[in-house]
Amino acid sequence: MIDHGHDLASVRDATDRLLTAAAKLDNASVAEPSRLPGWSRGHVLAHLARNADALVNVLEGRPMYPSGEARDADIERDAPRPLDVQLTDLRDSTARFQATGAMPADWSRTVELRNGVTDSASMVPFRRWVEVELHHVDLDVGYELEDLPAEFSEREIDFLAARFSGHPDVPPTRLTDGTRAWRTGREATEPEVTVSGPAPELLGWLAGRRDGSGLTVQGGPLPTLPPL
16 A cells, blocks of 8 residues: 655655755866766756655646657756756655645556556655656666665665566566565466575666666576666
């Protein structure tokens, strides 16, 4: 059972952590590369601000973005801004998202995200939580996958394993951190491959943040995952 109120509080806390870390930067370091290819830290901060507004659109029944091109153009426009402008924008857009999330609503309704993807409205706060936590890591300011809240890591592994479940290009795969296990890939009676390792390594591989070198694989090579 998804508790959207709990997830909204988690978004708030995660955003506070990110803003506190980002406030230690300066204008020069905001312009430096992030861990995402082709993106500066300013790109990451701009994306987070615009994504908050986009998810307000989703919750209010509008298209998430006018178009993919408009989304990319807004990020490019906002990326070079000074640090203080970036932080104010992210605080303000987060406040708009939180205010929208606090409004009485039917959280069981279906909403539409990008590229025709649909989901329960109750999942939108968790999707925002994912954006904030993973992009905090992408900022390359000392926050690592090992620093993520344990609840978040487990739920994001659940989410990504389900996302790749049934994918024809991913072999039937069992994932385990030694205490928990997940299944993903093509449907099969038994998995072909077992991938083992700490939760941060599993999450990093599934989310495209690590290459899987910290994982142990049995039954074949480490599966190649499609882009998210």
